[in-house]
Amino acid sequence: MAPTGRHGAPAEHAFSPHDAVLRAAARHLGRRRFLTVTAAAAALAFATNLPARGAVAAPRLEAARISKDPFTLGVASGDPLPDSVVLWTRLAPEPFEADGGLGGQRVAVEWEVAEDEHFALVARRGTAEAHPEYAHSVHVDVRGLKPGTRYHYRFRTGSWISPAGRTRTAPGAGDGTPALRLAAVACQAYQDGYYTPLRHLAEDDVDVVFHLGDYLYEYAVNSVGGERRYTDRTLPDVFNRETTTLADYRLRYSLYKSDPDLRAAHAAHPFVVAWDDHETENNYAGSVPENGVPPQEFLVRRAAAYRAYWENQPLRAAQLPQGPDARLYRRLHWGTLAQFDILDTRQYRSDQAYGDRPHPPGPESDDPARTMTGDAQERWLIEGWRASGALWNVMPQQVCFSQRKFGVAADAGVSMDAWDGYRASRDRIVAGAKAAGVDNWMVLTGDVHVAYAFDIKEDFDDPRSKTLGTEITSTSVASGKDGVERPANWDTYMRANPHLKFYNGKRGYVRIGFDRKAARIDFRTVSAVTTPGAPVTTAASFVTEAGAPGLKPA
Structure with a gap:
């Protein structure tokens, strides 16, 4: 004892x-x-x-x-x-x-x-x-x-x-461990379907799981569980409203964690968790809510949401919220093989530009004073890269980091909620990675309910520019319902973004194996989540070699 x-x-x-x-x-x-x-x-x-x-x-x-x-x-x-x-x-x-x-x-x-x-x-x-x-x-x-x-x-x-x-446990600090296998998941709207991808993940052979946000959704869940269409039980009315209070958020976590597939995944693997917006409210930015609620009122809601998040996740006392604040960004290591810099891209960001509508980059979104991470987190990230002795530097975070144009025209719109709406902030991060000599850089992303694989370019508008790293976006567990392999905008996105190497709209998760020579990325998808029990397949696999950034088909 x-x-x-x-x-x-x-x-x-x-x-x-x-x-x-x-x-x-x-x-x-x-x-x-x-x-x-x-x-x-x-x-x-x-x-x-x-x-x-x-x-x-x-x-x-x-x-x-x-x-x-x-x-x-x-x-x-x-x-x-x-x-x-x-x-x-x-x-x-x-x-x-x-x-x-x-x-x-x-x-x-x-x-x-x-x-x-x-x-x-x-x-x-x-x-x-x-x-x-x-x-x-x-x-x-x-x-x-x-x-x-x-x-x-x-x-x-x-x-x-x-x-x-x-x-x-992780390997020791100076351990030259030869390999690591992780999984990344995101976006599990309970009302949109069953957590079949998590059941398959529970049975997969991985060392650790990164949950990249939207573990919970604040939206109402009706008595039949939305797309789950329960016929053998009825959910209480307490779930059929948006979460705003501490009691609401606690009960919503109870609903989510009542799912046997989510419980199985947690029991099978250690998780590293980070929130996005829906754990509190859709598309909030720092102390600015989605709608016209006074900031002081929203901060009370944020305090409740952050408190319930900590109560329901395997987090240390260092992440315990202090009212509406919580230090969620943190750093983990896997021997000398990998360093993980887990970011929080919600709590410290500037308000979205142009009313948070798709818009071409412009003076408002490109204001150098705008930030996605806040100054302290930005410094912490770049200083951590300078001190890193890891072969792979992995940056788990929430929203699309790479440029993602919505059309082929030169003035095509981009997302004001993603890093495209904070280009000066992204430029500082890229410059920090280059100055620190981060050769094997991988960004892990959630949020968008589809799977992407990007090359991170020195100049996204010039396909011939240097490739600095890779971005791997995990599709959703359930959000967006079943999805389709090729969404309607697939051809447009692939032509508008030459650095986009893969795009798939089905539900699932991503599995990544790191060793001393390369990283292998497997996009795992299921055919449906609106009915339980669908099998899992590998939709595509890529490799990126150590010392030679860029994605190649496996």
């Missing part, structure tokens, strides 16, 4: 969410203000939904009194380090009730990590508290593990034992 600290959690990773949030909120109120809101409104947003000071002293529910399975939302792990991984679960014997069926009481939850699936060789174990203020979620930062090792884990409370999960 590991040494235990406050609340029964191992001393090496115990923390009080209540104290951490209050300290952080105080620091933020002292050092920054949103320019678009008053100090009073900012204070309201920062203070929204913080635990009461008596949170730690909330009455404890005797686990033996839990009469129904509390592990209905499954288990997950994430953000693997050489000696650590985050384990997650959330207790909810009644997942579609606002309190999960556990009221305002805290619950002791035991956890254990083993080197074998039978849990005969236990490596670490301990006890954590599931607090009602955090929707009875549990985040355990298990430390003291061996690098580059597969582990199995599970939770227990009372007589109830969770499903077992499988995870792994």
